[in-house]
Each structure stands twice: as structure tokens, then as C-alpha cells.
Amino acid sequence: MEEEGASHEKKRLFYSNLVNDNLLDCIVSKVNIIQITPSVNLKSKSILPCDFYYDMKYLIDYSTFCTMEVDNSADRTNLSTSACLKTVHMNGTKPEFNRMSSHKPYKPELALLDIYSGCGGMSTGLCLGAKLSGVDLVTRWALDINKSACESLKLNHPETQIRNESAEDFLDLLKEWDKLCKRYVVKDVQESPKVNSRVLRAAKVNSKTGNKSPSGEFEVASLIDICYGDPTNSGKHGLKFQARWAGFGPSEDTWEPIEGLSKCQDLIRDFVLKGFKAKILPRPGDADVICGGPPCQGISGYNRHRNADSPFDDERNRQIIVFMDIVNFLKPKYVLMENVVDILQFAKGSVGRYALSRLVHMNYQARLGIMAAGCYGLPQYRLRVFFWGAHPDERLPQFALPTHDVILKYGAPTAFERNIVAYDEGQSPDLEKALVLGDAIADLPPVSNNETREQMSYRKPPENEFQKYIRATKWEMMGSACKVTRKAEKSVLYDHLPLPLNEDDYLRVCRIPKKKGANFRDLPGVVVGANNVARRDPKTEMELPSGKQMVPDYALNFSEGKSTKPFARLWWDETVPTVLTKPDPHCQVNIWYAFIND
Structure with missing residues (x-):
């Protein structure tokens, strides 16, 4: 990668009010340290001769590196090495960050x-x-x-x-686009000779008329899109344009490498000029x-x-x-x-x-x-x-x-x-x-293990501000007047689908008691010892219709038998842990009883 191996400037220091006691014997020599104005375009040649320089201050809270005001009263400051970077604790106070605003007027957007x-x-x-x-x-x-x-x-x-x-x-693509913009927009291209947009290719059949293009040639009507890569899996990476061919529809568009469009400079220019004005890509x-x-x-x-x-x-x-x-x-x-x-x-x-x-x-x-x-x-x-x-x-x-x-x-x-x-x-x-599980889902309708409906009505009207916000439109969220003039429609719930469980896991979940803190340890066939380790109880051990054990080995072995997470229920008064893309009841607490309080 471009900057992976880059190292920090060895002359660069950071101002800090952290202090540390050092013996006088540790001082080696006097050094020349200057303060400079920070810039993302800073070049080493723009720094005056010095042993070290600093352009930011460091604050321990939030590991903050921030701009500090430049002292214009003197171009450089001499400091001893013992005073370069002081180290003292900030007694738990949050940093007072600078109030420097932008030197440039803000854009309206x-x-x-x-x-x-x-x-x-x-x-x-x-x-x-x-x-x-x-x-x-x-x-x-x-x-x-x-x-x-x-x-x-x-x-x-x-x-x-x-x-x-x-x-x-x-x-x-960004780098190539910037080059194209500099070539066709920034520089004067009016003197570029006009060329035709015909490209030699194998004879192609018009999908509408069935006619073949003459002499194995056909014409590029326009360029539709641009990318860098290999969209057609040709094995060749590079800058490519999506070409629309004269006499052919969108279904016949192809991705062409820029090298193959050497006779299409006018079309490339038109595409770049149009894309530059529309800012299809950021520069x-x-x-x-x-x-x-x-x-x-x-x-x-x-x-x-x-x-x-x-x-x-x-x-x-x-x-x-x-x-x-x-x-x-x-x-x-x-x-x-x-x-x-x-x-x-x-x-x-x-x-x-x-x-x-x-x-x-x-x-x-x-x-x-x-x-x-x-x-x-x-x-x-x-x-x-x-x-x-x-x-x-x-x-x-x-x-x-x-x-x-x-x-x-x-x-x-x-x-x-x-x-x-x-x-x-x-x-x-x-x-x-704090918001809890009940605040979030108490208005959701019950669903079956094999639910297929992609949209449905809510179970009840919103009961709190969170539920109202979840149902709000983009304009309502942003505090704007709704642009839609028709009457407000009833909120529709989309994608309220559970992760389908296999038959064995579904039967296990159904046997988990509907109470707070319940988990696989409450299944028949489990005993918990004084050391908090769960193990099988041969006296009450049960089998599922599939022939497998009601209590699976992975639940007993998880975290050396001391975990309470497998097949554990969430409860309405809890702020739940992180919700994952794929909830796994084998090792996560993510089962809840959807019909409680009905």
C-alpha cells in the first residue's frame, strides 16, 4: 500500500503539558526546537533549519492530537531536552480543546x-x-x-x-479519474483533433434487426460508465469504460479498456466533462x-x-x-x-x-x-x-x-x-x-420459526418515543415538513423474519422456561455442581425425535461448562449485548419470548 511502510518524521515532536522528573545527568545537549504552522501539505523543505519542530499538542484524554495557536512573536524557541515533552497526569479532567475554526468560509452544503x-x-x-x-x-x-x-x-x-x-x-479509479479531469478539463483541449468513434471488432449482430455490422466494424455511440478493475473477469485489471454501441441497446453494452478506445477521444472527453460537472467521483x-x-x-x-x-x-x-x-x-x-x-x-x-x-x-x-x-x-x-x-x-x-x-x-x-x-x-x-428490550420490540407482531412474510402490520401502536422514531419517515427524523401531500399511511413492518432454527434447536428453544435468566441449564438432563460446572444427569437425560440428546455436548463444553449463554433468553427489562448479523443460540444470549404480557 502507498503509505504502509511510511515512517514518522524523526524531527517532529508534540507539545504536551505532561511532565516527568528527570535527573540533570540525563541532559545531553541543548537543542533548537521551533513551532511551525500545521498543514496536510507540509513538506520537509518548508521547515526552517532546526533540531526538532512541533506543530500540534498531545492530550492524554482520548489520545488527542490537536492544533495549537502558533506563536508569531518569535520564529523559533530554544528548549532543553528535559523540557521538550513533559509528562504529568491530568487528574481526570477532560481536555480544553482549541476553538480554532476554519480559515475558509463553510460551504452551504x-x-x-x-x-x-x-x-x-x-x-x-x-x-x-x-x-x-x-x-x-x-x-x-x-x-x-x-x-x-x-x-x-x-x-x-x-x-x-x-x-x-x-x-x-x-x-x-480515483487516481485515474483525477488524471482524466486534469487532461480534459483543466488543460485546454480545444485544439485536439476530431476523430471518429469506430472501433475494429469481430462482426456483431444487432439484437433488434439481426444485421451484422459491416466489415467487422461498429461505432461507439456513447460512454455510459467508468471503472477500474475487471468487471468481465477477463483476467486483466485496468481502467475501463462501459460502451454503448450504435444500433444496439443497453443489454449489449460492454466494458472496454481505455487502450482499446484510442479512436474515441471525443467520447472520452464528453464523458469526462459531463462527469466532472456532475461530480460522479470525488477529486x-x-x-x-x-x-x-x-x-x-x-x-x-x-x-x-x-x-x-x-x-x-x-x-x-x-x-x-x-x-x-x-x-x-x-x-x-x-x-x-x-x-x-x-x-x-x-x-x-x-x-x-x-x-x-x-x-x-x-x-x-x-x-x-x-x-x-x-x-x-x-x-x-x-x-x-x-x-x-x-x-x-x-x-x-x-x-x-x-x-x-x-x-x-x-x-x-x-x-x-x-x-x-x-x-x-x-x-x-x-x-x-436506559432503553431496554421491551422498549424496542414490544410493538412487534409474533412470528413463526419458518416465517415467510416480508411485510406485515405492527402488533400495536407505538408505546414510546423510540418506537415512534423507528417508524418515522426521513423527513420526520430530520425535523422537516413532509414532502408527500397524501395522507399519512399506516406504518408497515418489513423483514421481520427470525433466523430459522433446525428442528432439534427449535424443540430445545421451546423447552427453555419463559423466565428471566433461563438457559440450557434449565433443560431436563442437566445438573450444575458446586463449582458452577454443568454436566449431564443420566437419570433425567432426554432424547429428541431425531435421536440426538436434548442437551448438546457443545453447550456442556462451552467455556469449560461454566457458561450460561447457550440457548439463553433475553428479557424485557434488559439492555441486550451487541446484536450480531447472524444470531447463534449455541453460544449467544439471543432468545426472547414474544408473547409475554399478552
Whole structure:
């Protein structure tokens, strides 16, 4: 990758108010340290002669690197090595961050690029939150390798330019697109000779008339799209255009390498000019904000085959490098990256430290925070790590403090304890009551194990603000007047489908008592010893109609027999753990009784 092997500038220091006592004997010599103005385009040749320089300050809370005011009264400052970086604890206080605002006037609308977008949840949430804060943030571009996710995002955000390709190919496309724009837009191309758009190919049959093109030639009518990769699995990667052929319909479109379109310069020019005006792809400076959650499967503790010795050998983990490479190329004003907490634990936290240091290496201000979704009004705990990055001349965003009374119970690594987003000790915030499972799903209708309906009516009207919000339209969420003039229709529930259980597991679930804390230990055929280890009871052991044991071996052996998670029930008054894409009752607490209180 472009920056994978890059090392930090050896002359660069960071100002800090941390202090440490050092013996006089440790002083080697006097050094010349200067303060410079931070910039993402900083070049070493622009730095005055010195032993060291600093352009940012470091604060231990949230591992923050941020801009500090430049002292213009003197060009350079002499400091001894004993005074370079002081180290003292901040007594638990949160940092007082600078109030420097942008030197440039803000645009009326900020453009966002969502990488690894999925269905667009992260960018949607960012745009909603920005709107409530008075900032008009709009998702202009999105990228995901999953085709279904891209199709879902397009249904909800038809105005967004969505790319269904890998992040590596997207980065190469951005670089090639920038070159094309410089060639056909920035430079004067009026003197370029006009050429025809005929390309030699094998004779092709017109799908409508059945006629063959004369002399094995046919004409490119227009260029429809552009990509970098191998969309036709030809084995050749590269820059390609989607060609529409004269006399043929869209079903006959083909992907052609740019080398094969040498006689189509006019069409390439027209496509680039049109695409440049429509900003079908961002160029450096176009994306004000880049957000994304690179794949977590190579990092997550659920992955039993993680490679802690060489974490970036996993292609999924390398996506963090690609994400930062895209940031480095586009240079947005703000960056927000999200991932699981294991990014700070796996491989001694090297992956998370890389992400933070990469932002700092690119001369971005940076901040790392650990946040629990339940603390912000969701009925699940869901601990996640967020990395903020900001241009040196922008205000580094702070993390929103909790709004709901949820106790951080587990998951945060002790080495990053000061990165947990929370109130200072002694503060008494007026927090709302935590949301629980009942608040979220009490209005949902019951479904069978083999449910097939893709849409249905809600079981009852919304009973709380959360349920009202979930049913709200995009315009209602954003506090805007609804653009639809027809009368409000009844809310429809989509995709309320359970994970189908096999017959054995379904019978086991049906035997789990409908009470709080119930799990596989309540099945007939299990006894629990004084050491809290579950084992079989041969006196009450039962078999299923399939001939298998009612209590499976994997449940008894999970966590050496001491776990209570297999086939465990959630309850209405609980803030549930992280909800996963594929709930597995064999090792997760994810069964609830849908008919209680009926």
C-alpha cells in the first residue's frame, strides 16, 4: 500500500503539558526546537533549519492530537531536552480543546463519502445528526463491495453516486479519474483533433434487426460508465469504460479498456466533462467528510483464526490501510472511522494504534473514543471505537457525552481507559433512563420459526418515543415538513423474519422456561455442581425425535461448562449485548419470548 511502510518524521515532536522528573545527568545537549504552522501539505523543505519542530499538542484524554495557536512573536524557541515533552497526569479532567475554526468560509452544503457503506447506516446517522446541529451534510458518494447492500442504499438514497467495487479498485479509479479531469478539463483541449468513434471488432449482430455490422466494424455511440478493475473477469485489471454501441441497446453494452478506445477521444472527453460537472467521483478536496467502518471480521474476538503476529496479512484488516490511503489522496476536512473494540486489544492494539498514527502522520488532528450505543438511547450495549480526524485549520470534533444512564460493564481495554467517552468524576448529569428490550420490540407482531412474510402490520401502536422514531419517515427524523401531500399511511413492518432454527434447536428453544435468566441449564438432563460446572444427569437425560440428546455436548463444553449463554433468553427489562448479523443460540444470549404480557 502507498503509505504502509511510511515512517514518522524523526524531527517532529508534540507539545504536551505532561511532565516527568528527570535527573540533570540525563541532559545531553541543548537543542533548537521551533513551532511551525500545521498543514496536510507540509513538506520537509518548508521547515526552517532546526533540531526538532512541533506543530500540534498531545492530550492524554482520548489520545488527542490537536492544533495549537502558533506563536508569531518569535520564529523559533530554544528548549532543553528535559523540557521538550513533559509528562504529568491530568487528574481526570477532560481536555480544553482549541476553538480554532476554519480559515475558509463553510460551504452551504458539505459532501460526504461513505466507504464500506453497507446499506448506508453510518452516513445516514451522520447526516441526520449534522442536520440537527445546523450543518447540511449530504452523502454524495458511497462504496461497498456487496451488491445487495448497494441496491438497498440506492433505494433509500437515489441521489447518491454508489460504487459496487472493492476499495482498492475505487482508489485506483480515483487516481485515474483525477488524471482524466486534469487532461480534459483543466488543460485546454480545444485544439485536439476530431476523430471518429469506430472501433475494429469481430462482426456483431444487432439484437433488434439481426444485421451484422459491416466489415467487422461498429461505432461507439456513447460512454455510459467508468471503472477500474475487471468487471468481465477477463483476467486483466485496468481502467475501463462501459460502451454503448450504435444500433444496439443497453443489454449489449460492454466494458472496454481505455487502450482499446484510442479512436474515441471525443467520447472520452464528453464523458469526462459531463462527469466532472456532475461530480460522479470525488477529486482531492471534493469530499468534505469521509466516513467508514472497515471490515471487522479479521479483528473480532469471534474470529478464532486471527493472526496476532501479522494482523495485516489478513486482507480484511488491510482495508484499514486502504481507507487511510483514500483519505490521504482525497484530503477531506473531516474523517470518521469506526470499528470494534478488539481493534485496541488484538495484536497488542497495533491495528488501532496504526489507524491513529496514520492520521497524525498525514498531519491531521486526531482523536480516539470508545462509546457504548446504549449510552445514547439504543436498547443494546454495543461498544465501539471511533477515530476522528480533522484538517489542521478545522475544529476537531468532540465526542458527544452520554444521554442515557447505562453503566459501562465490559469490553473496554484498560490500556485505553481514558478513551472511554464519559463524564468527569464529580459531575452529576441528568441522564435519561436506559432503553431496554421491551422498549424496542414490544410493538412487534409474533412470528413463526419458518416465517415467510416480508411485510406485515405492527402488533400495536407505538408505546414510546423510540418506537415512534423507528417508524418515522426521513423527513420526520430530520425535523422537516413532509414532502408527500397524501395522507399519512399506516406504518408497515418489513423483514421481520427470525433466523430459522433446525428442528432439534427449535424443540430445545421451546423447552427453555419463559423466565428471566433461563438457559440450557434449565433443560431436563442437566445438573450444575458446586463449582458452577454443568454436566449431564443420566437419570433425567432426554432424547429428541431425531435421536440426538436434548442437551448438546457443545453447550456442556462451552467455556469449560461454566457458561450460561447457550440457548439463553433475553428479557424485557434488559439492555441486550451487541446484536450480531447472524444470531447463534449455541453460544449467544439471543432468545426472547414474544408473547409475554399478552
